[in-house]
Amino acid sequence: MVLQIYGLLPLATAAAVVLVGLADLFYRNDKAAAYAVGTLFAALSIEGIFFLEFAASPLRLGILYITPFTSFFMVLFGAALLMVTMLSSSHSDKFSRFALLSGFVSVGIILVISGTSLIELILALELISISTSFLILSGGKKRVEAATKFFILGGLSVSIFTFAMALLFQGNPSLSIAPMQPGLLTGIAVLVSILFAVALSFEASLFPFNLWVPDVYEGSSTDVTALLAGVNKKVAFVVIFEVFFVMLSAYRSEFSGIFALLSIITMFFGNIIALVQDNVKRMFAYSAISQAGYITIGLAVGTAFGLESSMFQIFAHTFMIIGAFAIVAMLESKNIKTYREYSGLFYRSKFAAISLSLIMLSMAGIPPLIGFDGKLFLFSSAVSSGMVYLAVIGIINSLISIYYYIRLMGFMFTEKEGRKLNASRTTIAVVIISLFAVVVLGIYPTPVLHYAALASSFL
Amino acid sequence: MQVIQALLILAFAAPAVGLMATLALGQRRSKGTGIASTAVSLVLSILILSSFLSSGKAATEGITYIPQLNIGFSLYAYPISVVLLLMSSIVFFAAAAGGNVKGIKYKGSVSLLLLFQVAATGLFLSGNLLMYFIFWDIGVIAAYFMISALGTGGRRRSGMKFLIYSFAASVLLLLGIIMLYYYSPAVSGLHSFSIPYLIANASSIPDGIQTAIFALLFVAFMIKMPVFPLHSWMADAYADAPTEGSMLVSGVLSKFGAYGMLLLFLMLPIAKNYSQYVFALAAVSTFYAVFVAMRQTDLKKVLAYTSMAEMGIILAGIASLDQIGISGAIFGMLAHGVTIALAFLVAGSVEMMFGERNLALLKGIGRSAQVPSYMFIIAILGITGMPLTAGFIADLLIFIGAFGAFGLYGLIPLAAIILMGSYLYFFVEKSFFSHGPSSPHEFSIGALQKFSYALLAGSVFIIGSLPFLILNAINLLKVL
Missing domain, CATH: 1.20.120 (Four Helix Bundle (Hemerythrin (Met), subunit A))
Known part of the structure; x- marks a missing residue:
């Protein structure tokens, strides 16, 4: 009791x-x-x-x-x-x-x-998505455009999700989130998987359903962007876990290929477009897309270790991206937005430059930071289940991503004097929480990995 | 816990403590902190060598901190690591004392140097490949900042080029070690990154996979050494780095790759099938580097290409896969580290004194800069392997090994050394000791730099005239 x-x-x-x-x-x-x-x-x-x-x-x-x-x-x-x-x-x-x-x-x-049950999921998703639309509306330069895009695509996603549910119901007369018997979905398993994957790809920002992401991220105020990248996107991954790895777990072989494909194209799309960005916030938006691709590697692998690694990477990326957006927001309020405007940041605010560098190095997967651990686990899980090609593609993408992170770091450490920038106390607190995860949990990732393993064992 | 294990922990902790002290103390105390910390490391590495020699067996000390994947942090003292640790601590001490004479950004430069030393100590002492990889990347980051934040000339561009090549190497390395981890046999369900375990067990990996792993790791280490044709980051990075940066990148960072290459050849039996091609590549790389060196006008670039030639010789020793050849390669890493650091220190002094590195413009500096000029002669003696210098023992052992493995073909790279030697003597005569008016100079070198010269030049001769100090340790390597 x-x-x-x-x-x-x-x-x-x-x-x-x-x-x-x-x-x-x-x-x-x-x-x-x-x-x-x-x-x-x-x-x-x-x-x-x-x-x-x-x-x-x-x-x-x-x-x-x-x-x-x-x-x-x-x-x-x-x-x-x-x-x-x-x-x-x-x-x-x-x-x-x-x-x-x-x-x-x-x-x-x-x-x-x-x-x-799936009904509960869809209602909860709608609750999150509508509240977020209003949050986007509450601030930012192009808020109406951003909120409209987010709202319309959220609606599209829900309708596809509902259609997939209807198809599923035909084979399996129950909508509760419990493992389905194999063989119930004869012939339509792949179709149902594709529809669910498409619906959830909108929120999880997997290519090609992520075209709204940079516009919405750029258009809304940066705290909402942090919410979108750190929370909403990760919620979509939770739903993916529940729908695919609980309900449809008997059909793993059918949908593994879908996730492999989504992961590969998402990684390449995010990283290649991020290369040519000039606005730092947009760069982080695209880099967040590529990170979603890395997370999907674990889903494609689908073993216990793969899911565990995905959860670890979800955890890692949440802290990294919110920390990054905290600094971006602080600089944006001082009208510093593009790569060029970031030059000499080290001499204006050591705190911002060093923290942002650590976070970006972590995103790029440099040891001993947490982003490295996540990628190590993901690529290991791919190799351990024989999907070496996923590890190879992931690694090529890490290499591409180094370039745009280091390019920004190059600007930040250029010698150029300017007015000193002061960070507010809340920004410092957020960045310190994020750096704790990036550095301390990066060097000692065992507890997070342990709980991720515990969590994935209950799927 | 035995003495050597305590020493291992101390040796790893010393630069880390020094780094924290530097960050905590002010700008003015950083130089002293750096020198003190690197001096402690040097003493510790000598103690480790002597206690290793007296115990005569490998020692490990470690913990497992990700039990799910059997990932741990372990320190491992065995012949290769002990010798490389000694080499790196000599170079770090000399770089801390002799580098950054003008005192620009002391705190940054000393912190990066000590961060680099944490990476190098961790990498050379690491008992497992994952830690090797982690410290490799930390070293790359430290070197990148050394080049791009403290360097000269086109430092931003050179730093970027260095970083892109280095990360290409490191991602290949990561994929290679993950494959090595999963395809090697598991003990009670757990795989292992442990170096001794992999050396003993990697032979049971199927041939196809071994070839893939070999290819991945070979390319990664080729970039880092560097070996033709993946060397194009090298000349710019060495030339645009600050003095201590050039000393460390050429002396220590290139050994990251050479050490890895050696481990690769010791680990995978498939390497035997490719050793003759690797040897051919090493010979090509050596000749290429020597010919390119002859066309350079920048003093640092000449040295960069001689360094590359030396790395080619070391690769030849590794490829011989022969007890003597491998000992020679290990000895060569030690010799090359201290010699090239000495040479780059001279380049740094010359640049500081005359504000110029262009050989066409440096005339008759032997008269106004006596110490650097004579030190440069010592460095060249070491590079070309004159008897009594460290380079002699290295070349001797490497070519005995290569002759044993490849017959007369094994001696071909020797021609490159002769060519390089004659060129170096020729250019010293033309620029350093030319007749006519001497270039004007603005600065003169201080006591700390002289000390640094004495340390490096002394090491070149001590190691060269008393080689058994090191060879006794190397001979304990009975893995072949």
Whole structure:
């Protein structure tokens, strides 16, 4: 009984964020609201750690099914939302909107990561996607365009998802997320897989369904961009885990090729387009696309180790990209946007230049940072199951990506004097959390890998 | 825990502690910190060598920190690593004392030097290939910043070129070691990156896979050594790096590749099938480097290509796959490291004193810059392998090995050395000791630089005249 009350805690915490957001609409005390929302997200993360440590047995509570898989992503998304909240709290004029909408997003996330049926998943996804559309609308230069693109493509994605569900239902008269018997989907397994993959590729930003990403990332304010790259995209991967590796797990051989293809074209697309970017934010948008491609390598491999590596990389990239966008946001507010404007950054703000360099080196996969560990595990999983070509392509892409990261670093370390730039305290805090993950968990990745393994064993 | 294991841990920790101290202390104390830290490392590496010689067996010390994949951090003292550690600590000490004389960006330059030393110590002492790879990349990053932030001339472009080549090498290396890991036999379900384990067990990998791994790793190490035709990053990087950067990149970083090449040949039995082609490549690379060196006008570029020629000779020794040839290659790495560092230190001094590296414009500097000029003669003696210098023992052993393995063909690269030697003497005579008015100079060298010269030149002669100090250690390598 006590455990069941604990099991309701995550949803209650997420609901409390909504209440704080509502209260803030009336009382307009943004500072207090920011502290409350931040604390609640931190609590969400800590609850996840608690479940991982002490309650490893799964817990079923009506529409919630709490397993270590849920807890792993609770830790991750709790921390990610906390970081985004901190970034957002510096725009105090817009915080009340953020508090309410991020509350809805977090409720959606809890429902997705502990979902028991496809209906629940689709409702939760819609909740997240609509709240995010409004968040995009709340700031940024080209916000209407960005929000419209995001909304329309989100709608398209949901309709394809629904169509796939309908096809699935014909063979398997149950929509609960539980392993299906093999042989039920005779003839349509590949079609169903393709439709689900397409629907989820929109959100997970896999090529060719990611063309909206750079425009939306560039058009919205940078804290929302961090939310899109750090949270929304990763939620889509959680859904991929649940749909493909739980429900359709018997059809692994049918869909493995789809993910291999998606991963290869996504990596090449992201990296090659990122090469020619001039705007740093757009470069990170494309680099985030290529990172989604790396994550997909683990899905294509599909073994326990492959999934574990994907989860590790999801964890790693969330912290890296939010840290990167925190610095990009700080510089953007000083009107520093293009590669050229970044020149001499080291002499204007050592903090920004060194942190951003570490994060970019990590994204490029330089040891001993966390991005290297993720790539090491992913490429190892590919080699271990005989898909050496995926490792080769991944490695070629790492090499391409070095160029654009190092090019930016070259600008940052050019000697050029300029006015000193000061970072706000919240930015520094977010970047320090991110650097903790990048450096400390990069050198000692064992706990994350351990919990990722635990999580993937409950798929 | 035995003494040598404690020493191994200390040797790895020393540069790391030095690095943190440098970062914590101010700009003015960094030079002293750097010199003190590298001096401690040198003492420790001599102690490791002597305690290794007295115990006479390999020692390891390590922990496993990713048990799921059997990935650990381990330090491993065996003949190759002990000798290379000694070489690198000599070069680092000399670079810390003699480099960056003008005192530009002390803190940055000392921090990068110590970061590089962390990487080199970790790499040479590493007991597993994953750590080898990790330290390799850290070394590359440190060298990149040395070139592009502290260098001269077209440093940004040279640094970028260096980095792109280096990362091409490192991704090939990563793929190669992952394949080596998975295709080697597992013990109770766990594979291993451990170097001794792989040397003992890699022979059971199927031939096709072995060939693929060999190709990947061979290209990676070729880039790093460098060997023709993948050397085009080298001349620019060596020339545009600051003095200590040139010393370290040519003396230490090139050994990352040579050490890896040696491990590759010791590890994969398939290497035997390709050894004659590798030898031919080494010979071509040597001749190519010598001929290109003759066309250079920049002092540092001449030295860069002589360094490449020497690496070709070392590769020839490795390819001989013969006990004596391999010993020669290990000895050659030691000799080449200290000799080329001495030569680049001279280039740095000359550039500082005369503001010029162009050989056509440096006339009669032997009179106004006596110490560097005579030190340069010593370096050339070492490079060409005159008796009593370290290079002599290396060349002797390498060519005995090569003769044993390839017969008379094995002696072909010797012609390149003779050619290179005669050219170097010729150009020293023409530029350093030419008659006529001497170039004007602005600076003179200080006590620390003189000390650095003495250290390197002393090493060249001590190692060359008392080779058994090192050969006793190398002879313990009974893996063949």
